[in-house]
Amino acid sequence: MSDCIFCKIAEGEIPTAKVYEDDQIVCFHDADPQAPVHVLIIPKKHIPSMDDLTEEDATLVGHIMVKIKDIARDLGLTNGYRVVNNCGEDGFQTVKHLHFHILGKRKMTWPPG
Numbered sequence: 001m002s003d004c005i006f007c008k009i010a011e012g013e014i015p016t017a018k019v020y021e022d023d024q025i026v027c028f029h030d031a032d033p034q035a036p037v038h039v040l041i042i043p044k045k046h047i048p049s050m051d052d053l054t055e056e057d058a059t060l061v062g063h064i065m066v067k068i069k070d071i072a073r074d075l076g077l078t079n080g081y082r083v084v085n086n087c088g089e090d091g092f093q094t095v096k097h098l099h100f101h102i103l104g105k106r107k108m109t110w111p112p113g
């Protein structure tokens with residue numbers, strides 16, 4: 001969609017700090033992080049929100065879920081993390097392109113113990 005900021009990120013029109021990308025999805029750092037680690041994972045396909053998902057999208061959403069786990073591990077979130085989806089007006093969704101927030105803190109390796 002031409003006026004969608006996350007479509008522009010997915011298409012590389014807006015530069016962003018990408019964490020992961022494949023043919024179906026992109027993961028990048030949130031511009032206004034609410035946790036020490038805060039990334040967003042989006043489908044490249046423009047889907048406005050969770051509310052717009054159809055059975056056709058089931059494989060894509062399943063792929064996102066599996067990659068969330070891999071990305072969290074790669075970001076060092078070895079002690080757990082939150083996955084958040086805001087849907088629609090009452091869900092406080094601000095960007096109308098489906099996205100999942102991954103929030104966490106890296107396990108401290110210093111100081112030891």
Ligand code: AMP
Pocket residue numbers: 005016029030031032033040085086092093094095096
């Ligand atoms: P939501 O309230 O779930 O719609 O969250 C949208 C998220 O997108 C917010 O956490 C914003 O900080 C983030 N965001 C908006 N624009 C950008 C951008 N250009 N690059 C990275 N994150 C963004």
Ligand code: ZN
Pocket residue numbers: 001004005006007008045046047096097
């Ligand atoms: Zn979009």
